[in-house]
Amino acid sequence: MDAVTDAPSADARPFENVVRPPDAIDLRAEFVESGLAAVLEELDTDLVGLGPVKRRLREIGALLLVDRARARFGLQAVSPTLHMSFTGNPGTGKTTVALRMAQILHRLxxxxxxxxVTVTRDDLVGQYIGHTAPKTxxxxxxxxxxxxxxxxxxYLYRPENERDYGQEAIEIxxxxxxxxxxxxxxxxxxxSDRMERFFTANPGFRSRVAHHIDFPDYSGEELEAIGGRILGGMNYTLSPDAEEAFHRYVDLRMKQPHFANGRSVRNALDRARLRQANRLFNGDRPVTVRDLTTIEAEDILSSRVFSGGIDSYPPLKP
Amino acid sequence: MRLTQGAFSFLPDLTDQQITRQVQYCIDNGWAVNIEFTDDPHPRNSYWELWGQPMFDVRDAAGVMFELNECRKAHKGQHYIRVSAFDSTHTWESLRLSFITDRPADEPGFTLERQEVEGRSIRYTTRAYAANRPEGARY
Structure with missing residues (x-):
């Protein structure tokens, strides 16, 4: 059987050297022109907190821009390794940032x-011999x-089962x-901790992943800001009393087990909306626009978090 | 004799870069790209073996090139390989583009057989020289 030449050879970009390189490149202008400025700005305004993450994205963006400028001068520009690992607690915005990352890389x-393409172990690993490779x-x-x-x-790596097909997926x-x-x-x-173990067991991964980004937990204020944004997006507002109640709610909820940062906030607000809808439905007067858009303190205060329980709607049986 | 079937077959063989551009064109039009191979290139043999499955959800030509290279690893030099693009929109539901990407190094071509039948009539038929040998050992 003949050997197959895989990588496209040197003739891949025949027209690149035709354009004479400019004398100087304005990186600022390039930054705005590439649309990167707009994406990063959106990132800043849309996502609350996440300081280190935003800084890292800026750095990666800068690296890519400089590489592009180098390429235009005909300097050696090896396409950088951009594989990343996002570690952090649940609900810290890893998926959201990944989506933005795709946009940033596309603009550049x-x-x-x-x-x-979002996948988990199920999508990569098969159930029987020979099933994994085609799936991956x-x-x-x-x-x-x-x-x-x-x-x-x-989850791809399961050391406890030596016949696990995850290893095959990892190799591919x-x-x-x-x-x-x-x-x-x-x-x-x-x-974080589980990824650390995963990388220790698969050193090949660690060396191929250039950027390790750690997502910090949100502070109380940041969580409240996130809540405000979620509600704003759905045309709801908190009454002043409800705002105070929500502040206390977040403080209490953060100390409870199974706290999932932004996701917990979103779930709490969803439950508050349910209670609000129920309250309006059981009230015996016609509703106004203001009624429909305002979440009152009682919608939040009836949460079991305030009595030391886990929040749920309808309330869990004790 | 060089096999001329499908698009671009009178041109020199497409380079990988050209194939990539053509495949990307198909994908951008929403056509599903298939990779097929055969060692029986008779013009009436319209059903070649399908390599893998039709790629309905691939967004970038790199995915197709990946499969094409896999197919080449298995069949290059012994089979013809072609890329075809299937348009699934209602009322089309058929191939929109098909072109050969790889061919065996040596293509012996076809023979034309004349069969004399009643009343000095002649029936013509073509047969690939390669098809005289068994499947899998033709090229």
């Missing part, structure tokens, strides 16, 4: 399509030209991550 021309390859094919986001990546992933760096960017996400 590092991925061609800029779509995000299928996912990789779908993600090419975009970003592959592997949520809870540490590593191979494609190395050989087709131009075609797709892989983002691994998961909780």
């Amino acid at each position: 021309g590092y991925v061609r399509k800029g779509h995000l 390859k299928d996912v990789l094919k779908r993600a090419m030209g975009g970003v592959l986001f592997i949520d809870e990546a540490y 992933l590593l191979q494609v991550m190395e050989n087709q760096r131009d075609d797709l960017v892989v983002i691994l996400a998961g909780y």
